[in-house]
Amino acid sequence: MNGRKSVDQAAAELSAETQASVYHSTKVTHEKRTKLLFDQYKNPDQLRQWAGEVKQHVIDNLDSYLPAVEARMQQNGIKVHWAATASAACHTVLDILVARRAYRVVKTKTMVSEEIRLGRFLQHHGIESVETDLGEFIVQIDKDHPSHIVRPIIHKNRREIAQSFEREGLGAYNDDPKTITMRAREHLRHKYMEADVAITGANFVSAESGRIVLVTNEGNSRFCLAATRCHIALIGIEKIVPRDQDLPLFLNLLGRSATAQELTVYTEFIKGPRHEDQLDGSDEVHVIFVDNGRTDVLESDCTEILRCIRCGACLNVCPVYRQASGHAYRSVYPGPLGAVLSPLMMGKRLFFEKADLPKASSLCGACHEVCPVNIPIPDLLLRLRNRAHVRGVAMEGSPPMGAWSVLASQPLAWRTALSASRVLNRLPTDLLPIPALQAWEQSRALPEWRGGAFRKWLAERRRPS
Template sequence: MTGRSEALQGRSKVVPTRPDWAAPGLDRPPRPLPQVTTEALERPGQPATTARLDILNRQYVGPGWAPPWSDLRERAACIRRETLGDLEGYLGQLSERVEANGGVVHRAGGPAEALGVIEEIATANGVELVVKSKSMATEEIHLNHHLEAMGIDVVETDLGEYILQLADERPSHIVAPAVHRSKEDIAALFEQVAGGPVGHRPEDLAAFARQRLRQDFHRADMGISGVNFAAADTGTLALVTNEGNGRMVTSQPRIHVAVMTVEKVVPRFTDLAVLLPLVAWAATRVPLSVYQTLVTGPRRPGERDGPDQLHLVIVDNGRTSLLGGRYQEVLACIRCGACQFSCPVYRTVGGHAYASVYGGPIGAVLTPLIGDPEAGAELPFLSSLCGACADACPVKIPLPDMLVDLRADYEARRPDPARIGWAAWARAWAWGPGFRASSRVTRRLWSLLPPGARAALPGPGRGWGAGRSMPPLEHAGELREWLRTRRPGQRPAQPGPGPAPPAGPEGPTGAEQLPHPGLDGAPPPAGPEEAARRLSQALERVRATGHICSSAEEARQRVADLCAGRPTAIEDHPDLVGMAERLPVVEDAWEAQVGVTGVELAVAETGTLALVAGPGRDRSTSLVPPEHVALVPFSRLVPSVAVAVERLAALEPRPSCISFVTGISRSSDIEHQPVYGVHGPGKVDVVLYPG
């Protein structure tokens, strides 16, 4: 079954146009950052990228935090800090649970160790073709390059990542990796690999990628994914995607390797009820991404799809050394990318200009703290400290304060001549007469210098003078002269009692005490009919369709009508007993036009279907065919994501795979214009009936 990648055919014909600092696998800036960022400003297309990012910032970050999301944010901030309070303990628990579920856990100190582990798995299993879903952890260890050097075909399957792989570039944003590319850029790139025209609309480009990637999913030996959250109490790995490639990668190949960095662990499965909605809201202002895949072990006996082997690679790369220190909180990050959208410097220069795996505020903090400390040493200075990132952060990481502290660390490590200047400056200015003297000297010197020479002085003036008039330092001291001549002999007033000092900053309250509201802020539905109506409305918002029928028989007929005599894959579900006889059933989901499933639960507030894998209940049925029809009795409706997660947490035995499906497969990787039906179904019908 294995062989070479179809999706990568023609890759050698691509003529790279990127600057050297946009390359994948970059270890450190090729030139000092002031120079790289200046080049970035001149990169063709940068103004268009900035304009796109400005729009996304207004859309995603501009609205700020209001209930119920501000409450979820508080809870998430607590959960993440609780995790970091005993990271090693939770990692131990996670490893134990994953092993008990039949997975294999590998702890890796650094990139080399992690690469060694994955290489060994690939070699032992004769792997030739790997499909990958988006993972920043694998970017961090430069996995693709390593596997390619072994002669393995590695294919990025997220649309944005696929574009970048062909273009030989790094992601420029955590969740919008190709945000710096226009659709014309992408069309030109695809035409190079295709050797002919591919169309210029985002739909055409997505269709081209879908068609090329499809066979690779089917034929790959190994799927490599990241991990968004790993629940320690159940050993469940949660993966968030919109296109459906994450589900493909974790269900089709015979081996699944999940790569996570240590901080991705969370204490409890039920924490996902907070974190899954929050990461989607922070990243793109939707209540839930289209797909959440919750993997608890490899395929079980009797299951027809899913991986035979599940490996979890947990990479440290310097993170645990941050525990207990002033930067510990940076590990609370849930990789939503909101700080990047929010950052005006990031939007101005683009993500590549940071010359590191992670750009923007989180990159400027994290990069100098992990891996090679010299690699991102200058990054904390690439910020105007405007504070927008702290407001945007869904887990309240004080990024600006960390940037300030990292600057101090940087200066403390260097025998910088500026240090002497700053020390002398502070000493003079911390003494009234010293400050006044410096003001007089400044004024005299400035007045002596011809204006042309002022910008040529060494020091900060030279930077300032690049494109700005020099500050009018000839005014130094004027303020005090004015005050003196106006009211000579002014004396300080007598001190009086000041108001009471404000209370100190309050620490986060316990997560348990905070309310957990519904995501739509509305009261729970009054009865099953209202729940069904709400579900239908929610489905409409995510481009799926709800059909409310008055009886089981009408519902079954509706399912048959929707399948319309086309080849249909159907799962073995208690709600579907007798349904197969009415449909032209095919065994292989890859041959089917429609997949028919029941659900474990359906969530009224978001329109989310919870599907579980099991014997006769394949992962592929709701994923591989281009259309999905779900039959849902009212008894399976729950009001909220929180209730759904709680119910699923109580399932015994815990399913090897739970998929949350909210709407149809979607990608926004091309100029952020949504396209549908990328890897998962482009049509979803939910047939509801009283029962």
């Protein structure tokens, strides 16, 4: 995924067209969301705070919630599996498929399956696994990666999509979005009917009833679960809410935060295998609780990020995401949430690989303000920056701060440096042999040095007139 380029390198190389479309669609979604929340509620912030507290309560008590939800699901006739790692999760899926002699799978969009690279794994084992969310389907046929957790192809335009459809034999070139969508409809409905097994994620799981809640706008998860006889749900261990009566709060915030809807079009509540009177649907329901780095997060000082309900609001509002798009983060989870979650999920040993991501933020705080579960993302970014510093992770592009800290802690030296630095205005700064400064100046220009102006102003202000 994007090699080892830093976020600003990736942003600099992003085509103007992609950048404009990412910027435009994130901005529109964000503005609609704000209007919807503030038009309808006197104090929407209160809702976010409650939702955050509920999820934090669950995370702090996962040791009792996990066994409880397992027992409840088993009572409902669901088979519960556990997978500590990505590979364990993939193999558990494969074991279920093999036992059923199933070789055709339809999938809904699930971030967990992206994490564990399930699609590639199944293909490698000779299983046809079809993504049914339109965006994910296009990602799949292009062998690409999603660049947004709710809008996987926010980085593609209709002409690219039309070319992909033509290449895949889905009809002659036509870039009308309606035609593209209807061709996908025709193609995918036959895939549902041929498939043996449906693989989904879960948006929420109620500990009280063991109910799995799935939301989609397209209706693809309903089609998957109506047309096949076996349902496998991949669920991160943090997805639990305590009671059914907590669902209205979360459904309300998820729809509004993700796509500015009061409710997502299709909201499904799955309690177990079908009743014998029901013609359509699963005889077998398997739940796989996936860890894959989540317990590493739980051991860290950033457990708040486990509240995340994957709405994408922080991506949409983030000035860095808007410039850089999702691939720049080299991770399944991009944007502010990804800058926290992705390095943590690497585990202690591989943290350094993504330790640069928390720096891809101006700490403006917009992500915290929009987060439906009130995650203090800027604080977490700072904790992770500190973690990288403490562990001495070397980072390209970071200016050395040693000299600065000596200067800044000695008032006299600082004052002298402020006025002396006026010489910068006459120097060709882009030629100075400081790599970090050179990289920075490639796409930006330093403003004129006005060091000392504030001190001067303050001193004059204090003088009695």
